[in-house]
Each structure stands twice: as structure tokens, then as C-alpha cells.
Amino acid sequence: KQEVTQIPAALSVPEGENLVLNCSFTDSAIYNLQWFRQDPGKGLTSLLLIQSSQREQTSGRLNASLDKSSGRSTLYIAASQPGDSATYLCAGRNSGNTPLVFGKGTRLSVIA
């Protein structure tokens, strides 16, 4: 059964810094992996989806990578802004119609 771990649990950085959030998963037969953003008391916003055949995906200042052999994914945020402050969740699944398994998230604070 897929297990997902995220480190660190919390991160605080000054505005403008580039940062990396880490996600690890136990089953290398992962089908795809998604990164989400969650603001306090709100639902999920999908940021990036990486299929198992892909190594990375980019959207604006965000870049997500996937390394199945090592069981790792990273979310890179360039030139961080206070508006990036949120909890970032990593989730993976093992086939096309199975549920996502979530990590516990990284709570990011970008200080102006």
C-alpha cells in the first residue's frame, strides 16, 4: 500500500527565496503524483500532476519533479511571495481509478 511522507512539516522563508518541498513515497509503481495547495479552512487547489512516465512538470514559478526509482518528488517554488503561504500536499496513487494517498503536508510561510 502506498505511503506518502512530506518533509519538512513546516517551513518559513523570507520573500524572494527559492525553496524546495520534499515528498517521498514507498511504492515505486506509482501511477501519478499530484501536488496541491490548501489555504486554511479551504479545499484543495491542484497545482501540478506528474504521470509516471514523466520526470517533471512546470507551471509558472512552480516545478515538480518525479523520481520513481528513489521514491521522491520535489516541488520547487521560485521567487517566493507572501501569497504562496499555504499548506502544500503531495499525493500519489497506484492506478488510474484508485484514490490518492496524501502526505501530511508542508506548511509554508513566506515572510514579507
Add this chain to the structure above:
Amino acid sequence: GAVVSQHPSRVICKSGTSVKIECRSLDFQATTMFWYRQFPKQSLMLMATSNEGSKATYEQGVEKDKFLINHASLTLSTLTVTSAHPEDSSFYICSGGDTHTDTQYFGPGTRLTVL
């Protein structure tokens, strides 16, 4: 991207009452929908998998008689919390899978508070 709606967004009820939460896929058909629960400062935990026209599959530790799931159409799944108690207070989120894009789309969530 595709849109999933949930209703209500927030509900406060007395202990012992039942609450129904609706999850709709607005612009795609979801053969399978998933129900998650999120306690404060915790991650999302899968409660059950809902398949259109068949019985839901519940995760270990989730009482099927307490959390009734109905998936009567390809665009609607409902979760009914029966005889709710304060420990059922949580954030409930549903998701539906769009097989064309192979992406899970999440509803905005329902905040349940049981007094």
C-alpha cells in the same frame, strides 16, 4: 479544469441528527468518487470509494452504517453522517476522477460541526 461542487459548505447540527452532504461533478462524468475526511492540522484520510450503481467500499475503521454513501448517477454522490456525534466534526472532501485527463478533481469541502 473540471469542477466538483459540494453542498453544503458548512453545517452545524445537534448531536444525534443526520447530515447529508452532496458531491457533484459539474462538467464530467465520474464513475468513481472518493470521500475523504480531514481533522484539524491533519492530512486527508480516505473514508470510502464510491462507485456509480454499486455499494461503496469503506476503509478500515470507517463504519459503513454510520457513513452512508449513495452514488446513484455519474454526477452525484452523497455522504450521510447518521446520528452525528461531536467526534464526527471534521472537514469532509469529495473527489471525482475524470478519465479523460486522468486527474482527480476535488470539491471545496464541507465543514461539519456537531454540537
